[in-house]
Amino acid sequence: MLEHEWRKKATVTRAPSSDAPENTVNAWKFPGGLSNPGEDIGDTAVREVFEETGIKSEFKSILSVRQQHRHPGAFGKSDMYIICRLEPSSFTISFCQQECLRCEWMDLDELARTKHATPITSNVAKLLRYGYREGFDKIDITMREFPAVYAGLFYKLYHRELPESYRNITG
Amino acid sequence: MLEHEWRKKATVTRAPSSDAPENTVNAWKFPGGLSNPGEDIGDTAVREVFEETGIKSEFKSILSVRQQHRHPGAFGKSDMYIICRLEPSSFTISFCQQECLRCEWMDLDELARTKHATPITSNVAKLLRYGYREGFDKIDITMREFPAVYAGLFYKLYHRELPESYRNITG
Numbered sequence: 551m552l553e554h555e556w557r558k559k560a561t562v563t564r565a566p567s568s569d570a571p572e573n574t575v576n577a578w579k580f581p582g583g584l585s586n587p588g589e590d591i592g593d594t595a596v597r598e599v600f601e602e603t604g605i606k607s608e609f610k611s612i613l614s615v616r617q618q619h620r621h622p623g624a625f626g627k628s629d630m631y632i633i634c635r636l637e638p639s640s641f642t643i644s645f646c647q648q649e650c651l652r653c654e655w656m657d658l659d660e661l662a663r664t665k666h667a668t669p670i671t672s673n674v675a676k677l678l679r680y681g682y683r684e685g686f687d688k689i690d691i692t693m694r695e696f697p698a699v700y701a702g703l704f705y706k707l708y709h710r711e712l713p714e715s716y717r718n719i720t721g
Numbered sequence: 722m723l724e725h726e727w728r729k730k731a732t733v734t735r736a737p738s739s740d741a742p743e744n745t746v747n748a749w750k751f752p753g754g755l756s757n758p759g760e761d762i763g764d765t766a767v768r769e770v771f772e773e774t775g776i777k778s779e780f781k782s783i784l785s786v787r788q789q790h791r792h793p794g795a796f797g798k799s800d801m802y803i804i805c806r807l808e809p810s811s812f813t814i815s816f817c818q819q820e821c822l823r824c825e826w827m828d829l830d831e832l833a834r835t836k837h838a839t840p841i842t843s844n845v846a847k848l849l850r851y852g853y854r855e856g857f858d859k860i861d862i863t864m865r866e867f868p869a870v871y872a873g874l875f876y877k878l879y880h881r882e883l884p885e886s887y888r889n890i891t892g
Contacts (some may be wrong), residue, residue: 614880680887689881709785710860716851
C-alpha cells in the first residue's frame with residue numbers, strides 16, 4: 551500500500567504572487583522550505599510537507615543534495631537544498647493556499663515526463679522511478695546516529711547503507 | 722595503480738596545541754577544513770587535502786554527510802561536514818606542521834580497525850573498504866551539473882548514479 555502510494559508524490563506549484571522567477575511559477579515541484587535553526591534535515595522535510603500539503607510522513611532517506619551559489623533568496627549565502635524520501639502515513643491533501651496553486655498526488659512517470667516541472671523535480675522523479683522499480687536501496691542515502699565527542703551530543707551521519715559484514719572488522 | 726593507492730588514504734592528526742577536545746587529539750582523521758564562501762564542495766576537499774598533505778587530487782564523489790548542531794567552533798550555527806572521495810594524482814606527502822602531528826598513507830583495514838581514529842573516520846574507512854572491495858558504485862554519491870533557472874548560473878546536484886535507461890523517458 552505504501553509502496554503503491556510512493557508511485558505518487560505530493561507536489562505543489564508556486565503561487566504567481568510569490569517572488570519566484572517566471573519559469574518556476576506554475577511548475578510542479580516537491581514541497582519543501584527553509585530549515586529552522588538547529589533543525590535536523592529530516593525534521594525540516596516532514597514539517598514542510600505537513601505545512602504545505604497536510605500530509606503526515608516519516609523520514610526515510612536523503613535522495614539528493616544540491617549546492618548552488620549566488621541563489622536569489624538565500625540571504626547572500628551559498629545554498630544547500632536537500633531532497634528527502636518520506637513515507638506518508640496520511641493521504642488526504644489539505645494544502646497551503648498562500649504557497650501553492652494546486653497540490654496533487656501525481657504519478658511518478660507523469661512527473662518525470664511533464665515539461666511543467668522544474669529540472670530538479672524531473673530529475674528526482676526519474677531517480678524515484680528507478681528506486682521504485684529496482685528497489686529504494688539503489689537510491690537511498692540512509693542515516694545513522696552517533697554520539698559526538700562532546701558530552702551528551704549526538705550527530706547524524708548520512709551515507710550508503712553499509713552491509714553488516716562490513717560494520718565489524720575482525721582480524 | 723590508483724585503485725591500489727585507494728586502499729590507503731592520507732590522514733592527519735591534530736596538533737595538541739589546537740583547540741580540539743582531548744579525545745580527538747592524536748586521533749587519525751581525514752584531511753579537511755572549512756569551505757571558503759562560494760566554494761563548491763569538491764573544490765574545498767581538493768584544496769584542503771593539498772594544503773594539509775601536499776597531495777594533488779581530483780574530486781570523484783560525496784561519500785557521507787554529517788549534520789551536527791551546537792558543534793563547538795561552528796560559529797553558533799549547525800554544521801554540515803561533507804566527506805568526499807578523491808583520486809590522488811601525486812603521492813609524496815608534504816604535510817602542514819601547524820595542523821598535523823603526523824601524516825601517512827594508511828592501509829584501509831588498519832584505519833577501520835584502529836582505536837586511534839575518530840568514530841566518523843572509522844566509519845568512513847569501513848565504507849571505503851566496502852567500496853574498494855565491491856565497487857565504488859556501491860558507495861558513491863555522484864555529481865551532475867545543471868543550468869539554474871537564473872540566467873548564466875549553474876548548480877551541482879549530487880545523488881546516486883541514474884542508469885542511462887532511466888534518464889530519458891519515452892512513452
